[in-house]
Amino acid sequence: MGELLRDDAELILAERRYQAIADILESTLTKGEGKWTYTDMFDHVFLHKALGIPIFLAMLWAVFQFTFSLSEPFMVMIGMIFGWLGGLAEELIANPHLASFVAGGIFDGLGSVLVFVPPIFMLFLALSLLEDSGYMARAAFVMDRIMYKLGLHGRSFIPMMIGFGCNIPAIMATRSIDNEKDRMITILVNPLISCGARLPVYVLIAGAVFGAKYAGTVIFSMYLLGMVLAIVMALVFRKTLFKGKPSPFVLELPAYVVPTAKTTILHMWERGKWFLVRAGTIIFGTVIVIWFLSVHPWAATAGGEMIGNSYIASLGHFLEPIVRPFGWDWMAAVALLFGFLAKEVVVGTYGILLGVEEGAVGASLVSLGLFTPLTGLAFMAFILIYVPCVATIGVVAKETNSYRWAAFVVVYLVALAFIVSGLIIGIGRLLGFS
Amino acid sequence: MAEKRLNEMRKGEKGRVTEIAASGYLRQRVMDMGIVRGAKIEVVRNAPLGDPMEFLLKGYNLTLRKEDAANILLEVE
Numbered sequence: 001m002g003e004l005l006r007d008d009a010e011l012i013l014a015e016r017r018y019q020a021i022a023d024i025l026e027s028t029l030t031k032g033e034g035k036w037t038y039t040d041m042f043d044h045v046f047l048h049k050a051l052g053i054p055i056f057l058a059m060l061w062a063v064f065q066f067t068f069s070l071s072e073p074f075m076v077m078i079g080m081i082f083g084w085l086g087g088l089a090e091e092l093i094a095n096p097h098l099a100s101f102v103a104g105g106i107f108d109g110l111g112s113v114l115v116f117v118p119p120i121f122m123l124f125l126a127l128s129l130l131e132d133s134g135y136m137a138r139a140a141f142v143m144d145r146i147m148y149k150l151g152l153h154g155r156s157f158i159p160m161m162i163g164f165g166c167n168i169p170a171i172m173a174t175r176s177i178d179n180e181k182d183r184m185i186t187i188l189v190n191p192l193i194s195c196g197a198r199l200p201v202y203v204l205i206a207g208a209v210f211g212a213k214y215a216g217t218v219i220f221s222m223y224l225l226g227m228v229l230a231i232v233m234a235l236v237f238r239k240t241l242f243k244g245k246p247s248p249f250v251l252e253l254p255a256y257v258v259p260t261a262k263t264t265i266l267h268m269w270e271r272g273k274w275f276l277v278r279a280g281t282i283i284f285g286t287v288i289v290i291w292f293l294s295v296h297p298w299a300a301t302a303g304g305e306m307i308g309n310s311y312i313a314s315l316g317h318f319l320e321p322i323v324r325p326f327g328w329d330w331m332a333a334v335a336l337l338f339g340f341l342a343k344e345v346v347v348g349t350y351g352i353l354l355g356v357e358e359g360a361v362g363a364s365l366v367s368l369g370l371f372t373p374l375t376g377l378a379f380m381a382f383i384l385i386y387v388p389c390v391a392t393i394g395v396v397a398k399e400t401n402s403y404r405w406a407a408f409v410v411v412y413l414v415a416l417a418f419i420v421s422g423l424i425i426g427i428g429r430l431l432g433f434s
Numbered sequence: 435m436a437e438k439r440l441n442e443m444r445k446g447e448k449g450r451v452t453e454i455a456a457s458g459y460l461r462q463r464v465m466d467m468g469i470v471r472g473a474k475i476e477v478v479r480n481a482p483l484g485d486p487m488e489f490l491l492k493g494y495n496l497t498l499r500k501e502d503a504a505n506i507l508l509e510v511e
Contacts, residue, residue: 011454014465018473018492039495043479052482141497145483148499154486248502249486250463253495 039134039255046138056142059135060161063126068165068196071118078118082111096303100295109287112342113280116168116391121272123162123169128267132259136176137251144249150231151238153182153246160186160230163193164223167392171399172271179247184405185237187396191388191413192230194223197343201383204347208362209376218377222384229385229416275395282394290341307352312337326382326425327375336382342389374428378421386417436510440475440503441487448476449508456505468492469506 046055086103093099130136136158144154155177162170170190177183202222206215238244293311295301300309307313316334323333331353338349350361354368365371371379387393387410397406443449451473454461468491469475478488478495486499498506 010462010465011470015470015472018468018470043495047479047482047488049480049482141481141486141488142483144497144499145481145485148485248460248463249497249499250460250467250502251497252467253488253497 037255042256043138043253046135047141052142056139059130059139060158063123063130064161064165066126067119067123067169071122074118075115078115079111082107082114097298100303101291104295105288105291108291109284112287112391113276113283116166116275117272119166120169120172120275121268123165123173124268124271125264127158127173128264129259131176132257132263132267134254134256137253140249140251141253148246148249151235151246152185153177153179154249154251156182156186159190160193163190163195165196167191167193167195167388168275168395169271171392171395172275174399181242181244182246184400185234185242187399188237188405188409188412189230189233191392191409192226192233192385194226194384195343197389198222198383200344201339201346202380204350204362205365205371205376205380205383208365209371209373218380222380225381225420226384229420233412233416274398280394282397283391286390286394287341290338294338307334326378326421327372328379329370331370332379336386339383340387340390342391343383346383372434374425374433377428378424381424382417382421384417385420386414388413438508438510440477440489440498440506440508441500442504443477443508443510445477445479447510448474449510450474451506452509453507454505455507456502460502460505464498464502464506467496469496474511475506475508 045051048055086107089102089107090096090099093102127136130139139158140154142154143157147154147156156174158176159170159173162173167190170193171187174183174186174190177186199219202219203215206218210218238246290312293315294307295303296311297309301307302309313330313334315337316330319333319337320330323329323336331350334353335346335349339346347361350365354361354364356364388396393406393410396409397403400406437452438447438449440449451469451471453471454464454469456464473491476490478490480487481497486497487503489496489498
């Protein structure tokens with residue numbers, strides 16, 4: 001009864017409110033009926049039965065291209081600048097311990113943070129153009145049917161796609177999802193979308209163990225595996241942690257407008273600043289910790305030259321029994337530990353451990369027989385799934401405003417990585433591969 | 435005059451809302467957006483994949499999934 005009364009009160013309030021609005025409009029507004037507005041014309045094309053989806057995909061492709069091809073030279077530049085600064089520090093600072101700290105800790109740490117600024121700026125520039133022009137709501141409208149089937153909301157599609165470039169801006173882009181449950185699921189499964197940093201590792205391993213002929217197919221299968229896992233986990237989370245249906249798709253399709261430079265740049269700047277200040281500190285701190293573990297004990301590693309004697313290598317040896325059943329050795333464990341920093345670091349780590357240039361790592365992986373096709377495939381799957389890089393974890397912590405959710409992401413992804421890689425090894429061995 | 439559910443209306447059809455059979459959050463949301471008894475609604479189009487639908491009401495464009503639109507009853511004009 002109480003429920004009914006409350007409901008009725010709401011209904012009456014809403015009706016009276018809109019009646020009042022209608023009365024006022026009646027006496028003040030003259031409508032131009034029947035004319036086609038620009039919005040009608042654009043929507044006739046953008047939401048066309050046959051053209052709607054191709055146009056949406058083309059827009060997405062354009063955003064992607066814009067973001068990652070425009071930011072790449074800047075990312076390379078930032079890498080070079082901090083590499084150069086590090087070299088300078090090692091040359092000019094007399095105390096080698098301090099020099100190593102400045103170069104490997106501070107400058108590498110700053111570099112790891114700043115390198116993400118160009119893609120974040122570019123992406124949010126592109127996204128705020130789409131959002132402010134009014135297209136973003138249409139994109140959600142176009143994709144909602146597919147996403148709803150997967151237990152998500154139309155607004156989840158764009159963050160998922162951005163994940164192929166980089167999970168950090170992708171997770172930051174989930175802010176456009178207004179329902180908390182929908183947004184949390186999108187954040188939790190986003191690291192499974194294979195970001196650009198994982199590609200160099202796939203290229204290395206797939207190239208080494210499958211040869212140029214099959215490498216492409218194998219790498220593609222990794223992207224596919226990531227997408228399938230993201231869909232499966234989204235459904236699992238929807239059935240367990242975030243029960244219920246995706247929120248109703250009650251969305252206004254606003255009139256198209258030309259975005260103003262001021263709001264667009266403000267949007268971009270706020271996201272970039274947020275990343276630097278909030279996530280940047282977490283990333284920077286972790287880089288310092290990893291630096292410490294990789295050049296100490298100072299004497300045994302000869303000042304960071306012999307990474308094989310470092311704490312992190314000891315940790316790798318300690319963890320070897322866990323990865324042994326997968327056919328990997330302690331070097332793989334160390335590479336995975338460094339991969340926590342950024343996935344592409346795995347390649348460089350192998351380079352240091354094997355004592356060869358990065359370009360020659362593949363060849364020496366083959367000659368040493370460190371991976372068979374089966375164990376290599378399982379390793380790539382592990383790289384895909386296990387802990388996202390420290391920057392992603394930092395962003396998850398800040399976006400969910402909870403270190404617990406960040407920890408949860410790490411734990412569930414590591415568990416999932418062990419399960420999937422274990423299945424690959426198990427099934428592969430059953431089929432007679434080694 | 436025929437009564438229909440909002441999801442059954444075709445492109446270009448217009449109607450006046452007679453009842454909102456939704457409850458909870460959905461009911462609140464649609465009422466906030468101006469879907470109240472007596473409101474005029476016109477179907478503009480379906481999304482390219484068939485769902486959700488787009489409507490014109492009170493001079494602006496609103497979307498709803500078909501399963502949610504099924505809760506809104508109209509008198510077709």
